[in-house]
Amino acid sequence: MIRLTLLILFVLFLWVYAFRDWMVSLCGLILLTVLMQKDDMPSYVAGIQGLNLWNLTLVVVTMGWLLQRRSERQSLNLSRFAIAAAGGYVTIIVLAYVQAMLHIDSFPADLNLDPAQLLTVDYLINPLKFIWVAFLLAKGCNSPRRLRLALGTLVTLGVLYAIMVVKVMPLESLQEGGAGILQYRNRINRQVGLHANNMAKVLTLTFWSILATQRLWWRAAWWSKGAVLVAYPVTFLGMALCYSRAGYLTFAAVGRVIGCVRWR
Numbered sequence: 001m002i003r004l005t006l007l008i009l010f011v012l013f014l015w016v017y018a019f020r021d022w023m024v025s026l027c028g029l030i031l032l033t034v035l036m037q038k039d040d041m042p043s044y045v046a047g048i049q050g051l052n053l054w055n056l057t058l059v060v061v062t063m064g065w066l067l068q069r070r071s072e073r074q075s076l077n078l079s080r081f082a083i084a085a086a087g088g089y090v091t092i093i094v095l096a097y098v099q100a101m102l103h104i105d106s107f108p109a110d111l112n113l114d115p116a117q118l119l120t121v122d123y124l125i126n127p128l129k130f131i132w133v134a135f136l137l138a139k140g141c142n143s144p145r146r147l148r149l150a151l152g153t154l155v156t157l158g159v160l161y162a163i164m165v166v167k168v169m170p171l172e173s174l175q176e177g178g179a180g181i182l183q184y185r186n187r188i189n190r191q192v193g194l195h196a197n198n199m200a201k202v203l204t205l206t207f208w209s210i211l212a213t214q215r216l217w218w219r220a221a222w223w224s225k226g227a228v229l230v231a232y233p234v235t236f237l238g239m240a241l242c243y244s245r246a247g248y249l250t251f252a253a254v255g256r257v258i259g260c261v262r263w264r
Helices: 002-017 022-036 053-071 080-102 115-140 144-168 171-175 180-191 196-212 214-218 222-240 245-261
Strands: none
Touching (some): 002 053, 022 053, 053 115, 080 115, 115 144, 144 180, 144 196, 144 222, 196 214, 196 245
């Protein structure tokens, strides 16, 4: 009950502050994603599927952006590569949704929800809303302060995930092997909200993102330097506790690319 009350107070703060600085509320919304994927967090408001605190906050942030965008300096235009990547993602989602709707009769009849409603909410609206968040984040980076805020938010998001993984996964599990690993991996999916393979990839990109943006935090206040030094081992330990070969390969591949391109 206490955690739910704090969550509601935090969401209300984001709603109010969105009309003063929508970018700050957007970053708070991104960090809120860590909690909203847990099973014990409220996923419905008034019993309506898709109407939850996260989605409502996104609507309020969008309203704040619409009211403030004319008075703000425009950010740099998005690159053609970013536009093409986003367009390809949207095209695949829409085509998959249309294909599923054309074969909606093949869905099992024992679903608790209407198949059309399930497809529309979970396989069309939910995937596309994150593209909208990315668009708002890119448009909001119109000053050095906001750019640092955006980068710090994305890195913090991954570090928070790593802390949650370390919290739910016992360190002695590193000595386990065989079928016992599957039991520990299921804890991540059940208590954190992401599959272990997906979580390992998130933490991999977080680890290398900390390294790529280290100069920003190293030149800031003393506490930011300490935070960076703590974030490295926590993120790496969280990735190791995911027991994901795909995550380990991704870690090596991304490190190889960064080493060849950035620090040859």
